[in-house]
Structures are given as structure tokens and as C-alpha cells.
Amino acid sequence: MRLDIISIFPEYFAPLDVSLIGKARERGTLDVRIHQLRDWTHDVHKTVDDTPYGGGPGMVMKPEVWGEAIDAVIGDGAPRMIVPTPSGRPFTQELAQELAGEPWLLFACGRYEGIDSRVMAEYATRLPVDEVSIGDYVLAGGEVAVLVMVEAIGRLLPGVLGNAQSAVDDSFAPGSMRNLVEGPVYTKPPVWRGHEVPAVLLSGHHGKVARWRRDEALRRTVRNRPELAAALDPDTLDKHDRKL
Numbered sequence: 001m002r003l004d005i006i007s008i009f010p011e012y013f014a015p016l017d018v019s020l021i022g023k024a025r026e027r028g029t030l031d032v033r034i035h036q037l038r039d040w041t042h043d044v045h046k047t048v049d050d051t052p053y054g055g056g057p058g059m060v061m062k063p064e065v066w067g068e069a070i071d072a073v074i075g076d077g078a079p080r081m082i083v084p085t086p087s088g089r090p091f092t093q094e095l096a097q098e099l100a101g102e103p104w105l106l107f108a109c110g111r112y113e114g115i116d117s118r119v120m121a122e123y124a125t126r127l128p129v130d131e132v133s134i135g136d137y138v139l140a141g142g143e144v145a146v147l148v149m150v151e152a153i154g155r156l157l158p159g160v161l162g163n164a165q166s167a168v169d170d171s172f173a174p175g176s177m178r179n180l181v182e183g184p185v186y187t188k189p190p191v192w193r194g195h196e197v198p199a200v201l202l203s204g205h206h207g208k209v210a211r212w213r214r215d216e217a218l219r220r221t222v223r224n225r226p227e228l229a230a231a232l233d234p235d236t237l238d239k240h241d242r243k244l
């Protein structure tokens with residue numbers, strides 16, 4: 001997968017050099033290219049923003065600069081364009097799975113009050129353009145959102161996670177974990193400061209362990225995410241689940 005990221009703060013993406021994304025880049029699984037938007041300005045101040053039409057606070061990012069940058073980065077290609085914005089569709093595990101299947105993603109990271117909307121309108125004439133939000137809170141720009149999305153997508157690519165099963169058991173993963181969060185996890189020692197690991201996990205009985213983990217996932221979902229619990233597909237719940 002090729003990932004292009006355009007931003008006025010390329011240094012925000014240093015974390016993509018480390019850990020699982022960094023290793024995927026070294027292996028060639030991920031081809032991440034980061035671009036400084038200001039490279040496509042033509043004034044001495046490298047201006048990327050201007051005052052908003054209609055008045056109001058803050059500044060808006062200029063369409064001309066973005067147009068020159070995106071044209072230079074994609075050439076005649078047609079990546080899927082992802083634009084973080086507080087007003088976007090929710091970024092979910094399901095969307096991460098979908099985007100992990102794309103050969104080429106272009107992330108447009110804005111700042112200020114946002115990118116002139118004509119940029120998205122222009123590229124929607126020739127590319128899939130998704131305006132996406134990572135959650136109901138407000139950041140100062142799109143860079144942190146792109147870091148979140150790149151990690152969520154990158155870990156789903158073949159060979160990136162050491163244990164592919166881990167992604168299957170993720171919270172929110174399609175299949176048996178859909179609309180469920182994961183239960184608690186434990187490791188050695190069996191007793192730590194008087195806290196014992198649940199005995200079932202030491203039993204070696206895989207069926208009982210699987211049952212216990214699902215029960216704990218259901219309990220934690222009901223406690224922490226009642227709206228997900230309410231959306232659980234009744235057909236995926238067995239009679240044991242329903243007693244919880």
C-alpha cells in the first residue's frame with residue numbers, strides 16, 4: 001500500500017518511522033510519502049491560508065496551493081483521498097478494514113478552520129473522497145487524526161501484526177467481535193500484590209477460556225458501551241449470552 005500525506009507539519013509524522021508502521025515501511029509493505037504543503041506556494045511567506053468568505057473567526061486554507069500539491073503528488077493516478085475534518089463520517093474499525101484494502105491512499109491534513117471546500121469538490125470529480133472524523137472532540141488540525149487512521153489501517157495489512165489472529169479478536173472487529181469490546185487481559189505472575197489471575201485462564205481448558213472471554217467482553221460492553229450492546233445482533237447471541 002502507498003500512503004501519501006500532505007501537511008504543513010510533516011514533523012508530526014515522525015512516529016510513522018517507529019514500531020509496527022516503521023517496520024512495515026522497512027519491509028516495503030507500506031510506502032509512506034510525506035509532503036510539505038508549503039512547497040507549492042509561490043510567495044516569500046509561503047502563504048497557505050486566507051480570511052474566510054462570509055466573515056467569521058480564523059483562516060481557511062487556500063484552494064490553489066492544495067490543488068497544485070495534490071496534482072503534483074498524484075499525477076495521473078487515482079488514490080482514495082481521505083480528508084480529516086470534525087464534520088466527517090465516523091472513522092470506525094469497519095472503515096479501517098475497508099481502507100486497508102485500498103492500494104493507494106492520499107491524506108490531506110488541514111489546519112486553521114479547514115481546507116476550502118472546493119478542493120474536495122474538485123477531486124471528487126475524479127477520485128473517491130472521504131471526509132472522516134476520528135471522534136466527537138475538536139483537534140487543532142488533521143495530523144493527529146491521520147496518525148490514528150494510519151496506525152489503525154496499517155496494523156490490518158498482511159504481515160504487519162506479528163499475530164494475525166490479534167486483529168481478528170480486536171474490539172469492534174467484524175465477525176464475532178462486531179459491536180463488542182475486548183475483555184480484560186492478564187500475564188505472569190499468577191498472583192501480583194494479592195491480585196489473582198482468574199482461575200479459568202490457568203485451566204488450560206480452551207473452551208472454557210473462550211466462553212469466559214466472551215462473557216467478559218459482553219459484560220464490559222454493557223458497562224462501558226451500552227449503545228454498542230443495544231446494537232448487538234440478537235442472532236449472534238446464544239442462550240448463555242442472553243443470561244448475562
Ligand SMILES: N#Cc1c(N)n[nH]c1-c1ccc2c(Cl)cn(Cc3cccnc3)c2c1
Nearest residue numbers: 084085110111133134135138139141142145
Ligand atoms: N478528524 C478529525 C478531527 C476531530 N475528530 N476533531 N478535530 C478534527 C480536525 C480535523 C481536521 C481539521 C482541520 Cl483541516 C482544521 N481543524 C481545526 C478545526 C477546529 C474547529 C473547527 N474546525 C476545524 C481540524 C480538526
